[in-house]
Amino acid sequence: MASKEEPTETDEDFKARIGNMMTSGFLSIGVALGSASGLFHAMSRLGKPASCSEIAREANKKERYVREWLASMATAKIVDYDPDKETYFMSPTRLQTLIGGKEHGNIDRVIQMIPSICLAYDEILHCMEPDGPAGVPYSVYKAFHGVIDGISSLRFEGGFPVFLSNMEDLKTKLDSGITVCDIGCGVGRDVFDLAKAFPKSTFHGVDIAERIIQEAQIKADESDLSNLTYHCYDAARLPEDWSDKFDLVLSTDSLHDQARPDLALKEFHKVLKSEGYLIIIDINSHTKLGDNLNNPSAPLLYTISLMHCMPVSLYFDGGLGYGTMWGMEKLIALIDNAKLTCERHFPLEGTAERVFICRKIL
Helix, strand or coil: CCCCCCCCCCCHHHHHHHHHHHHHHHHHHEEEEEEHCCHHHHHHHHCECCCCCHHHHCCCCHHHHHHHHHHHHHHHCCCCEEECEEEEEEEEEEEHHHCCCCCCHHCCCCCCCHHHHHHHHHHHHHHHHCCCCCCCCCHHHHCCHHHHHHHHHHHECEEEEHHHHHCCHHHHHHHCCCCEEEEECCCCHHHHHHHHHCCCCEEEEEEEEEEHHHHHHHHHHHHCCCCCCECCCCCCCCCEEEEEEEEEEECCCCCCCCCCHHHHHHHHHHHEEEEEEEEEEEECCCHHHHHCCCCCCCHHHHHHHHHHHHHHHHHCCCCCCCCCCCCHHHHHHHHHHEEEEEEEEECCCCCCEEEEEEEECC
């Protein structure tokens, strides 16, 4: 039976779609600005229609800038505007969507990724030239790790990691006391929350970015988390005296950023105890583009890959640049090649991520 043909998009339809896309792109910057500046929170605190000066005063921001921002939000039908009274209002349900935190997908945090990755726009253009640099250093993305910190909170429910919800044996071991390493920990949000949740276990956070590791250690010390230590190491070259050291190794949304994820996985094998667990959390996608065409998150994720994940990998000598959307098939093949085995994998509810539970092949 012949398949039903998709409706043909006319040239005018395409132009209209691109126009709407451009408008949404500009508007996303306005929404991100409203979140970062506290304007949405100010409107929430006021809880009633208010003038521009009232909103600016509540947010402690300059009125002229607030007026222009409100105009953008009002014409986009995000903020309701009363032209007779010259007041602005947002319903509690709309405000909760934008500032409601994890319950609403941390939109206020995720949308900050847009201005963050755009800091590398000129560098990416240069990288695309035949004689341009291979990649972009992490230092260009000044606010990126903070954005990821907010997104990573989606993996926890009341301070407990949801990716452990079906692993009772591992939770029991964590309660009793084991040694854990989060490799590629970034600002250290995941391992910090784990150290608080399981005080009898010992935790180590590893990342190649020295500044954020120093900041993470200061936070841990200020919080009196004596069971947590951070280290500045390359995931592909971990200390030799760490062999067979950890009962649990974590890699949370960072393996695809590594210059050499293949070598990193072999290092995971080295430092993992014979009966230990390796838990990898990475993007829930396929390796072949054709298998991602119906994934509604794919355009966003491929663009993040282009603007951040791929170029930071390619920046390092020998970087493979697999990118955000390297896919579960590629990841599982690399797991097998590192003499590890993926026992099972499943999507992490409420996120664009997938959890891979792995063990060491003896």
